[in-house]
Amino acid sequence: MDEIIRKAAGGDQESLARLVRLHYEAVCRFCMRRLGPDLGQDAAQETFVLMQKRLPSYRGEARFSTWLLGIAHNQVRATARKRRREALPLEDWFPAPGPNPEEQGSDRAALHSALSALTSEHREVVLMHEVEGLTYAEIAGIIGVPEGTVKSRLHHAFARLRTAMNGGSK
Numbered sequence: 001m002d003e004i005i006r007k008a009a010g011g012d013q014e015s016l017a018r019l020v021r022l023h024y025e026a027v028c029r030f031c032m033r034r035l036g037p038d039l040g041q042d043a044a045q046e047t048f049v050l051m052q053k054r055l056p057s058y059r060g061e062a063r064f065s066t067w068l069l070g071i072a073h074n075q076v077r078a079t080a081r082k083r084r085r086e087a088l089p090l091e092d093w094f095p096a097p098g099p100n101p102e103e104q105g106s107d108r109a110a111l112h113s114a115l116s117a118l119t120s121e122h123r124e125v126v127l128m129h130e131v132e133g134l135t136y137a138e139i140a141g142i143i144g145v146p147e148g149t150v151k152s153r154l155h156h157a158f159a160r161l162r163t164a165m166n167g168g169s170k
Contacts, residue, residue: 005064009055016055020048023065027072030132034076043079047072066141069134073142107165114164122157125150 007015027047032040050071058067115123124143128134136154140147 001064002060005055005058005060008052009058016052019051019064023068024048026065027068030069030072031076033127033131035079039079039083040076043072043075046079047075050075062141063138066134066138069138070142070144110165111161114161117164118157118160122153122160125153126157126161129154 004015004018008019024044028041028044031043031047034040035043047068051068054071058064062070115126118126125139128139128142129136134142136147136150139150143150
């Protein structure tokens with residue numbers, strides 16, 4: 001992978017195209033979950049344009065995918081700001097329970113409600129960790145905070161989720 005990155009940074013179009021092919025699905029999914037299909041695809045495209053411009057400055061301190069998702073994260077925020085809207089509501093990340101919550105499980109409805117009640121900072125790290133499968137270090141690199149802050153946010157978010165899922169009792 002390092003060789004592909006080095007060649008792409010040097011202007012090799014084949015290596016650049018290979019990087020895009022390798023990472024397009026993950027970046028597109030990351031952006032679409034936050035902005036919806038149309039704006040998400042636009043943000044993903046812009047992420048790869050920015051990747052091409054910034055590739056010569058990639059130092060390899062973080063995994064390439066973490067560095068790239070950091071660009072995507074900033075692009076999502078910029079796109080949301082331009083459109084004067086928040087990131088995609090939680091309902092659009094996961095289908096909400098149907099008209100009869102018992103059929104789909106009251107636990108799912110309770111989890112949906114509990115996640116909705118979290119602050120955006122807490123919800124963001126929970127979803128990155130649990131849905132995207134990112135590590136603490138990767139999340140820290142993407143959102144630009146220390147790894148300890150990610151751990152703290154996850155700890156507090158999970159504590160709030162446990163309380164909410166247990167009907168308000170600790």
